[in-house]
Amino acid sequence: MVVGFLCLFVGAGIWSLSSLGVNIAALVQGVSNAEIFIRRTWPLSLPSAEEVLQQTGITLSTVLLATLLSIALSLPLAVWASSVTTPSKLHRFTSRGVIVAARAVPDVVLAILFVRLFGLGVLPGILAMGLHSIGMVGKLYADAIEQTSPGPREALNSIGATRTQRLLTAVVPQVLPAFIAIGLHRFDINLRVSAVLGVVGVAGIGFEMTNAFARLDFGLGISWALILLLLCLLTEMVSASIRRVLLRGSGEGESGAHRFRTRLFRGRRPSGTDVPLTPPLTASPLGTARRVSPPFSFARARRWVYTVIVAAAVGASLFGGGALEARVSAGWAGFFTTLGLFWPPGDAGMLDRLLLALVETVQIGLAATFLGALLAVPVGTLAARNISGNRAVHGAFRGFVLVVRGLPELIVAIVFVVVIGLGPVAGVLALALGSVGLLGKLVADSLEEVDAGPLEAMSALGSSRTQRYFTAVLPQAAPALIGGLLYQLDVNIRSATLLGLVGAGGVGFYLLQATQTREYEVITLITLMTFTVVFALELVSMLLRRLVR
Amino acid sequence: MRTRIFIHPHGRFEVHMVDQAVFDDVGRGPVVSLTQVTKEFDGGVTALRGVEFDVPRGQILALLGRSGSGKSTLLRHICCLHRPTSGSLRVLGTDVARARRSQLRQIRRRTGFVFQQFNLVGQLSVLENVCSGALGRLVGPRLGLFSYSRALRLEALEHLDRVGMAGHAFQRTSTLSGGQQQRVAIARALMQHPVILLADEPVASLDPDSADTVMRLLREIARERSLTVIGSLHQVELALGWADRVIGLRDGEVMLDASTTILDTTTAMSVYNTVPGTEPVALDVTG
Incomplete structure (x- = not known):
């Protein structure tokens, strides 16, 4: 065989x-x-440093916003597509159908449609990559939900928690690392896709490259290609290492920080071991000032720093890249006329x-x-x-x-x-x-x-x-x-x-x-x-x- | 469902559901009452056949039987995770067969469940896992330790202290040993303010020392708060030393129902015999 x-x-x-x-x-x-x-x-005729920075910014912010859009749309779809979170078969079937459809339409075709609707710029890229990515992100998210261990869900059910409470307390903590890793992976893929979308008029490095080749300025075109190549390799390396840490489980990072702390304060006993191994089973009187918020830890501080960095990047892409300057070139009435141009399919006399x-x-x-x-x-x-x-x-x-x-x-x-x-x-x-x-x-x-x-x-x-x-x-x-x-x-x-x-x-x-x-x-x-x-x-x-x- | 709003000093507020008063009155009658309960699953498997017994308030009851004898199914019925195919099941005075979904949730809120595999969320901190025990009386979903009020976190810490785990409150739960996780799971059950505590082979995956600690904890807590405890166990000796009463199941039928004061190991072991046709043993039932 x-x-x-x-x-x-x-x-x-x-x-x-x-x-x-x-x-x-x-x-x-x-x-x-x-x-x-x-x-x-x-x-090679190199573009000016200013130009390189500007175009890199546009490309990265387009890709970031597109990936975030696909994540935002994939989250509810994945929840509806998984048997773990949605008992209704109809919901599951519909949701899976939407996810498959998103994968079936190529991002370039979507970009052609959106360029026609909104004109050249950043927005068509965000929409095209964002919608097409649902096909992969939504599917992998649904799979991740499917693979969560059923124990905590059953326990919360026995407590009398509602379905939403179970979703947030038992499912989300289990899938979060996988969700972030999948999002990062899609970011890498979208960065590569952005080169193709430049050909049909989405702003960024891909667009500059296409223009250079169209003017037969091969030196400049190849320079842009090399810049995008370098960018791809860099982000691939960064995201691969983040993904490795995430999927190994943050427990590892915790213990690393712990080791560091013990080395730092050698005289003191590490905080984990100051409890006797066989604790007394009678209730000890509670002190008046017991801690009910977690003490400082490196892992927590690092999480905060990451959150702030991501928030800043999203803010900059939203307000710096002109992503919000949406204008429908033919007006909203023209929207459906434009959609009508794509249907029914025809061969324009060149089927062979x-x-x-x-x-x-x-x-x-x-x-x-x-x-x-x-x-x-x-x-x-x-x-x-x-x-x-x-x-x-x-x-x-x-x-x-x-x-x-x-x-x-x-x-x-x-x-x-x-x-x-x-x-x-x-x-x-x-x-x-x-x-x-x-x-x-x-x-x-x-x-x-x-x-x-x-x-x-x-x-x-x-x-x-x-x-x-x-x-x-x-x-x-x-x-x-x-x-x-x-x-x-x-x-x-x-x-x-x-x-x-x-x-x-x-x-x-x-x-x-x-x-x-x-x-x-x-x-x-x-x-x-x-x-x-x-x-x-x-x-x-x-x-x-x-x-x- | 009635709700009450708590307003905390720093302007945070929290919506709690009000416990149904009826649950506090059941002290007079049995807490759990089964009459001819039969359960058939969709695949045609009959898990329970005509099970019948009452459990008075404050009793510690051990269910004995081999794997597949229906112990877990029985416990899940009492927690209203399953409904009987026929027969009547009353938990805390409510007829489970006829109860509405909200009533079932009310019962689940007041029955703590301790699982063999602990069923904690390993990625969350110990304290957050304990806090999640309060979800039944909170309105709306929660994620993150700070989504629970300070009062709730203090209460959770108190329960953790009771099971001797307060020193681990901010540790990631998956880093704890099995015995420690089971103690955290007991603290989570206490967070429910339970009337009944159900335990499905709570020590089957623990080493002897941790098993001893967990069983002792369950018994002590039950006595302190006059809780009713129903636990399924594998070890006969352990059950006889721990419970007030033993019920033996085989193939979904009650084979043995006796007080531990008069039960000896040999009789109890008969539940595990494979010889068919053994007569059900009925000794004095404590009431």
């Missing part, structure tokens, strides 16, 4: 590569183009070309996943702690995977388009590189989760390292690896639909063209077409996963 799936996958990958014209000759051609490219862009572009999109996804997997399996293997054996090797490859994952695919695609020219080859290479990041991580993770028992048994009977890898590790990890591969394929086909926006092949080109020619009904048709493809893929992969397991 697994072998059959792999044959199919390799076959589809090779077919896609050959029909898209990705071959050694094209790559050699690309390398020689790179020389011309470097001559054209060097020296759209279908060809759709096939090309799928081919890009397949080829990129195939190439990515070829690289990701060895990279992921070396990054797995239990396989690579050498700490330095494992650390270096983990770091490599992390950095590659931090690269926004669209920016990489732009760089490839500039280097090897317009067309699907640039798209395939960009997505393949992105796949090494995500798939490499998934491969490493699933290899590390392998049961160590068979490995030990194999080494006890004197096998070599390679024998162990193929006999004990790969068969155990196979279902997880194939799951990862299918997930990557899904991600790549979704991304491939957008590559055309920057000229890297596929159906996205017609998305941009339809926006410029104002044939909005084509946008709806393209959205429906790609949704059908992604949905079909989802069904196939569900079937495959069941078979492989």
Whole structure:
């Protein structure tokens, strides 16, 4: 079964590569183009520091507000979508439906709609990313609520607490760390998305970059791309470390602060141990001035500092970035007229070309996943702690995977388009590189989760390292690896639909063209077409996963 | 439902529900009264079959029986978390089968429940967990220690002091040991001003020393405040030394109902026998 799936996958990958014209000759051609490219862009023309700061501020505040909007909308949806908090089946079904719908409509399409409604600026970006993000944030929030332990809820029920009281006292404290971590993760993703939205007119670094390329000012465009790249890597690093601390449980941080305090006041006994281990069971007379508010602790002080920082950032983004300057360009009456432009879907007489572009999109996804997997399996293997054996090797490859994952695919695609020219080859290479990041991580993770028992048994009977890898590790990890591969394929086909926006092949080109020619009904048709493809893929992969397991 | 507003010196105020007077009168009749209570779950499993007994105020009652014999189901009925399929169940003078939802909540407010797995919110501080015991009489949701009034926090601290945990009031609850968590759970139950204290295998996941402390606490507190305690237990010896009366269950039926003054270990152990057809043992029932 697994072998059959792999044959199919390799076959589809090779077919896609050959029909898209990705071959050694094209790559050699690309390398020689790179020389011309470097001559054209060097020296880089850097934007002024003031401009960089201003655009960075706009981009960050757009992304922050969009993420907060999606969180605010996801909270009630998640509560309604979870069986833990909502007994009504109808509510749950409706809420899940809204969440799935939000994921189905691409953020670029939403941005095109909102740019048409509100004009160029920040607001369309906030709305587009905010609404689309509900698809992920809402789902993960609902899952987090679903996974809370039922004990505290039952206890509060036995106390006679109402449903709202149970939600706030028993559920919220359990899910809060996960909620914050998910929000941060979405912030990273939205920062990457903001580059694409610049192409359709959302203000920020992405917009400046698009303008520079449109003026054929490659040096400036590449500078903006590099700035956004750097920003992505920085926020990824910061949010990854915050997430790690959050999900490890704040108890750890507490004890760290505690250790620090004990070191600081060496003479005194730490506050936790001044109670005798077997306390008297009779009531002791209460002093008149008993503390009923918690004493100072580093963890609490740190929480306050974080809260103030977040509040300040939100305030600055709300009032500094012009996010509140909402104006409907065609008036509220025009709102529905504009919506009407998108319906019913139409092909504007180019259905055959759209279908060809759709096939090309799928081919890009397949080829990129195939190439990515070829690289990701060895990279992921070396990054797995239990396989690579050498700490330095494992650390270096983990770091490599992390950095590659931090690269926004669209920016990489732009760089490839500039280097090897317009067309699907640039798209395939960009997505393949992105796949090494995500798939490499998934491969490493699933290899590390392998049961160590068979490995030990194999080494006890004197096998070599390679024998162990193929006999004990790969068969155990196979279902997880194939799951990862299918997930990557899904991600790549979704991304491939957008590559055309920057000229890297596929159906996205017609998305941009339809926006410029104002044939909005084509946008709806393209959205429906790609949704059908992604949905079909989802069904196939569900079937495959069941078979492989 | 009647409510009363408390105004505190610093301008904070708090809405409390007024305890129904009827609960304080039940001292005359039995606190809990079961007549032919039968419970069938949706899957067709019959958890209780014709269970019948009364519990007078202030009695300490131990439920014995193997896992799956219906002890937990019985306790959850008394706390109104389940309703019987047939038969009559009266708790604190209210007929549970016919009670409205608000009445069920009233009963839950006055019955403290101590769970085997403590069921505290591990992420919150000990004091906040104890304060949450007051939720039944507060109006509106609460999050954070400061959402409870100073008076409530003082009261919670008093209960913590009673179970010997006042020194841990501001610690994160998940950092406590099992025995300590169970004592905090008892303090939370005290915060309910309970008339009945229910305990579902309260010491099954504790080491012998902590188990001893917890059982002693439950007994002492019950005597101090003339509470009725119904606890399910696994260990026969422990039950005989702790309770006034023992009820043994097997497959949802009462097999044994006796005062501990006249019950010996061998008879009590018969509840655990697998031999079918053993006659139910009926000894003197303390009233």
